[in-house]
Amino acid sequence: MxxxxxxxxxxxxxxxxxxxxxxxxxxREQEELTQVQTAALLGITQPRLNALVNDHGELFSLEALIExxxxxxxxxxxxxxxxxxDG
Numbered sequence: 001m002x003x004x005x006x007x008x009x010x011x012x013x014x015x016x017x018x019x020x021x022x023x024x025x026x027x028r029e030q031e032e033l034t035q036v037q038t039a040a041l042l043g044i045t046q047p048r049l050n051a052l053v054n055d056h057g058e059l060f061s062l063e064a065l066i067e068x069x070x071x072x073x074x075x076x077x078x079x080x081x082x083x084x085x086d087g
Contacts, residue, residue: 009062016065016076017057023072024053042071 028038039049051059052068060068069076 012078013058013062013065016062016069017052017060019074020065020068020072021053021057023069023074024049027072042068044068 024038024042027033027041028035033041035049035053036046039046042049048059051057057065066076
């Protein structure tokens with residue numbers, strides 16, 4: 001059970017990192033922002049933003065990534081359901 005939980009968490013985190021990275025790239029392009037300006041907008045330092053956009057998102061907690069996603073106007077949803085069983 002613990003192994004499955006870790007895989008789910010890692011998958012969620014990886015997907016969230018990709019979504020945040022893509023949104024950062026879009027915002028930077030649309031608003032013509034520097035990394036320093038973007039970092040200030042997100043409430044993080046430029047070195048932290050640099051780490052995130054250069055594939056070091058694993059340095060961020062799931063909670064921190066959700067907070068960044070929210071600031072970037074992304075909707076984050078977690079769906080919990082019981083496994084489907086036939087019969």
